[in-house]
Amino acid sequence: MSLGFGRHYLAIPGPSVMPDRVLNAMHVPAPNIYTGALVDTVDGIVADLRTLAHTKDNVAIYIANGHGAWEAANANVFSRGDRALSLATGRFGINWAAQAREMGVEIDMIDFGLRAPVDAQRVEEALRADTGHSYKAVLLTHVDTATSVRNDVQAVRQAMDAAGHPALLMVDCVASFACDPFEMDAWGVDVLVTASQKGLMTPPGLGILFFSDKAKQTTRGNDLRTPYWDWQPRAEPQEFYQHFYGTAPTHLLLGLAEALNMILREEGYEAVMQRHKTLARTVWAAFDAWSDGSEIALNIADPAFRGHSVTAARMGAPHGTALREWTEKNVGVTLGIGLGMAEPGDPSWHGFLRVAHMGHVNAHMTLGVLSVMEAGLRALDIPHGPGALDAAAQVIASSC
Numbered sequence: 001m002s003l004g005f006g007r008h009y010l011a012i013p014g015p016s017v018m019p020d021r022v023l024n025a026m027h028v029p030a031p032n033i034y035t036g037a038l039v040d041t042v043d044g045i046v047a048d049l050r051t052l053a054h055t056k057d058n059v060a061i062y063i064a065n066g067h068g069a070w071e072a073a074n075a076n077v078f079s080r081g082d083r084a085l086s087l088a089t090g091r092f093g094i095n096w097a098a099q100a101r102e103m104g105v106e107i108d109m110i111d112f113g114l115r116a117p118v119d120a121q122r123v124e125e126a127l128r129a130d131t132g133h134s135y136k137a138v139l140l141t142h143v144d145t146a147t148s149v150r151n152d153v154q155a156v157r158q159a160m161d162a163a164g165h166p167a168l169l170m171v172d173c174v175a176s177f178a179c180d181p182f183e184m185d186a187w188g189v190d191v192l193v194t195a196s197q198k199g200l201m202t203p204p205g206l207g208i209l210f211f212s213d214k215a216k217q218t219t220r221g222n223d224l225r226t227p228y229w230d231w232q233p234r235a236e237p238q239e240f241y242q243h244f245y246g247t248a249p250t251h252l253l254l255g256l257a258e259a260l261n262m263i264l265r266e267e268g269y270e271a272v273m274q275r276h277k278t279l280a281r282t283v284w285a286a287f288d289a290w291s292d293g294s295e296i297a298l299n300i301a302d303p304a305f306r307g308h309s310v311t312a313a314r315m316g317a318p319h320g321t322a323l324r325e326w327t328e329k330n331v332g333v334t335l336g337i338g339l340g341m342a343e344p345g346d347p348s349w350h351g352f353l354r355v356a357h358m359g360h361v362n363a364h365m366t367l368g369v370l371s372v373m374e375a376g377l378r379a380l381d382i383p384h385g386p387g388a389l390d391a392a393a394q395v396i397a398s399s400c
């Protein structure tokens with residue numbers, strides 16, 4: 001018997017759950033793209049995005065997914081043959097660097113593996129060794145969605161300053177934006193990359209860059225920059241169409257404006273951060289119980305280095321895939337696949353999964369996901385420790 005009828009829950013780390021209010025805000029006829037309400041809406045969106053990033057810096061919005069936003073960042077910052085230092089802590093950091101390499105940037109990578117954050121000491125050493133200051137930028141992922149590691153951005157900035165290195169600090173916040181606190185200006189970040197379909201609760205299609213005046217000035221005239229990706233007119237448009245180098249992504253903007261209302265004017269920034277923290281701790285509490293005497297483990301052992309929007313877990317092969325398939329088929333919940341933890345084709349690929357808790361997610365949704373996972377562990381006879389749901393409920397009980 002399938003118990004999956006009813007509303008399906010896609011609990012993967014992007015695209016995230018879209019609020020009905022966001023969907024309804026998009027259910028309108030095409031607005032005028034030259035004057036009127038849409039122009040004001042975009043001004044409001046830019047102001048709200050700055051509030052979320054804690055920055056006074058420049059904002060450019062693209063019709064693009066996260067990969068497009070990466071490419072926009074690369075195209076604006078680099079010329080062919082420039083060098084950059086990539087700090088990898090999972091598949092997303094590796095792929096951003098690979099994209100830059102394909103665009104003609106020479107990348108040196110420090111790979112910190114799949115279970116640890118960036119070690120700022122090693123970054124400082126690498127930057128000190130670059131005596132000619134050949135690195136134009138340092139590429140960092142705030143929360144790598146593949147491993148769910150959360151890196152200490154301030155520590156990397158301090159390492160750069162300690163080494164006296166002038167490189168730009170570029171940070172991918174696609175998975176963490178509006179979920180984990182991020183202080184672009186206070187942390188000395190030059191380029192912040194994010195997108196609409198995760199913490200921002202809006203369909204995929206908006207790639208967002210924030211960039212500092214230093215980034216703007218030191219990258220003028222780069223030869224990788226092309227008209228569509230150029231951030232300058234988008235951030236300082238003389239005419240409204242320059243915001244998007246053509247037709248505005250009208251309905252995505254209307255959806256995003258509503259999502260920003262919900263985040264900033266209804267629930268409130270601090271409450272949104274606190275909710276993500278609490279739901280993350282709820283998930284971790286369940287995994288801590290399941291892992292007792294079993295193969296199950298959280299991918300990142302130290303809670304101080306875990307992101308609060310997604311949790312990567314090790315289930316032991318083939319239990320990760322088996323449990324994902326069971327919940328999707330039987331109870332209407334889709335869990336995230338393991339990403340970059342093993343090569344596809346390697347039997348151990350089936351030992352991983354991820355649970356998302358980003359964006360429009362509340363306590364009953366997270367407890368529901370954990371409950372159906374518990375049911376699946378039992379149905380499939382996957383060895384697991386007891387008491388996961390008690391532990392999860394206790395986190396919620398003591399947080400309200």
Ligand SMILES: *Cc1c(COP(=O)(O)O)cnc(C)c1O
Pocket residue numbers: 013014065066067068092141143144145172173174175195204
């Ligand atoms: C989702 C994600 C991306 C890529 O976004 P797409 O929209 O899939 O291109 C990049 N970086 C991180 C950290 C992400 O979580």
